Amino acid sequence: MTERPSAPPPPNRRRAPSSSAAAPSNRAASARASKPEPVAAVPAPKNERVRATTPPHESPAPPATSVSVRPPRPPGKGGSPGEARPARPLSRHFRALQLFAGAAVVLVASTAVAWGARRYIVSSPRFAVRTVLVDGVQRRTAEQVASSGGIEVGKNIFTLDLELASASIAADPWIEKATVTRTLPSTVHVNVIEREAQALVAIGGDLYLATRDGELFKELAEDDPVDLPIVTGITGDQVARDRAGVVIAVRRLLDAVEDMARAGIARRYPIQELHIERDGSVVVTIGKEGIALHLGQPPYRDKVGQASRVLTELAQRKASASVIFLDNNAHPERVVVRMK
Template identity: 40%
Template sequence: MSPRARVAQHGALRAPDESFSLESADYEDPGEEEKAPQGAGSGGPWRKLLAALRLGLGLALVVGTSVSVAYSVRHYALTSPRFSVREVHLIGGKRVAPQQAQDQAGVILGGNVFALDTAVAEKKLLENPWISEARVTRDLPRTLRIEIKEREPAALSVFNERLYLVTADGEPFKALSPGDPADFPLITGASVDGMSRDRARELDRVRVGLEVLEQYGRVPLSKTQPAQEVHLADSGDVTLTAGKEGITFELGKDGYRRKLLMGEQVVAEMRRKGRSPGIVFLDNQAHPERVVVRMR
């Protein structure tokens, strides 16, 4: 049989089997696309840097514009005649005149309302001993308001032979000067040396004198015999002198209200008898109900 006939009889001859050993390192999957290195396709850090630069430039532009606008506004506010001071209103001034307050605050009419440092102006006002509180505000566009609270004197006190105005709290705040009100009772016995040694104690003594004046002011006798002087002894005893005749009430250390009412009764009794008392002793601690009168 010829070879062709054998082929026809047995079908096509198969090629012999072949075996392959594929190393993983040499194998490439033709269906898988090659992966690009991370960040290479998106621009990586360069694109982020560019975005940051753009943001920074944008912020710089905004800040620069804001600063420029703020400078322009400030320049306009400080130079425009629209904000020149035309009026100064003083509120709360009794003894401090408007012009005096204006000068002490450093206010210049026609000056710029924003150029005035209000905090500095308030400090300058507080240098005036009459002024206890001060506030300076702007009422745009052309007005300044000065609000002050003044100290109110309640008595005069002597310190090293100088007269001082004293508040109701016992604080000596101003040496008496020409033009100052002087129609106040006098408190004596306190001293500058006492202030330097123990200021709180000395002020307490002055307050005792003020308390006596307050209590006496509630007694009807004070209307006809006004208080003239309260003396504070080192021992703590208090002496009140009242009226043009100078009636003296020795009050001791406490119970001033009760003693003053007793003194009023004694003076009234003496007057009914046509007599004029000189000194009324109300300081008997052993027998506080007893009153001794020394006639003139």
């Protein structure tokens, strides 16, 4: 706020001299007559500087000094350093307390609802297991599969651990993979992939079942199949030292078995034994006559084709052979037959 300067006081007018006084000179009287009357100061609007009006033909008055006057600051906002600030209003703390209490109420209510819902679903008869569906089993019954997975009729369906049940079922050597799912409200579905035995593998004095991939998955039991080709020549040291190599060797032998089935040899001369020599060469014994086919080193497909042609020719001649040598790698077209 700008302080308005006060208007300069009008010049003191002298009283006219009395009649007894000496009359002023004509020059002084003329000067006073020509001098205009002082103009009264008009109040200036706010925030504007007031200028004193000077009569014409006179030297201007010195500029008025502008003084800035600031309004007093409200307490608590940048007052003097020693000035005490009022305490913060309690309404802000009260609102924060209200928000915290509301959040706590919502959390408690949500927890109570979740607890009640869980208690309902784990205890309601609506979610008790009533149906167990098992697909893909041949070696095991549906009851055996369900029992091994801990699946029981009447048990709450939500208390069943699906991953644990699947792993427990797959622990059976005959089961390669098991998947357990549930369908609400009361059905459990078990899908099983069983292993198929393609050969018996003799290791030491024991027999083991092998899959088509050459995997030895279980020892032969009383109720296991025995009408399978027998692989011999594998030792326990070989399995312990190079199990992966043993699996590959058994798989190659089963490849040869498939080639013989495709060529028609297995139908006329059932395969009895597949023997692996120490150098890795293979000898296959076929038919009731026990004909030995020396296939040598893999691959075997072309050698099996030659063996099929030789056996057909021998059958036409009504001749019987004991050994057929197909292991000449330098001249694979040469076949040597040893007759009985």
